[in-house]
Amino acid sequence: MKKIIGFLGSPHVEGNTGIMVREALRGAASRGASTKLVVLNELNAKGCQGCMGCQGNGGHCVVKDDITPLLEDIYEADGVVLGTPVYMWQMTAQLKTLIDRFFCYLDVKGGYTTHLGAGKRTVLVVAQNNANPDSFKVYLESTRDMLGFLGFPVEKLVHAWGVAAPGDVKSQPEPLRAAFEAGAALAR
């Protein structure tokens, strides 16, 4: 059975990003995957401490907080869904905190190869208020490149724009359909 983990980077559990991330997990479950949703905002989470502990132990974070076991869960997972609203033209601090901790997967002395082997199949979910889908194009492309470098090749960007209040995305069938399909594809 495939294991898919969703990480929600919005503080709104029932918000636009959360709705889409859950839709992706529903899609994965529809194909028989086991799924788990992590609400990053609810965790006791530190940023990467730059201690290099992970560089001497084969890629395991040594910081003691709620993120550490999740980094181990990712080793076991077949795919991940990373969700964030756009905050100040970028991802939220909640998701960035997790992604900085992905440093443990990098083998720096090995020439910045990844301990994740072939990598983790990844769906990136993004919600934004701006009605222009291209307004953060450069940032989203760079985020995609960065995730690929870390061992999280983004197979699909699920993107909703013109959504402001939590729940607005419910009136947009396209990103909801795209989220479900992307999650289902991850479980293949």
Ligand SMILES: Cc1cc2nc3c(=O)[nH]c(=O)nc-3n(C[C@H](O)[C@H](O)[C@H](O)COP(=O)(O)O)c2cc1C
């Ligand atoms: C602190 C903050 C910063 C934001 N910055 C942006 C922004 O730079 N561009 C944008 O289009 N929307 C921005 N938004 C709007 C959110 O991206 C939008 O409301 C989104 O739908 C929220 O998703 P959620 O319901 O999953 O939390 C911002 C919202 C907040 C609270």
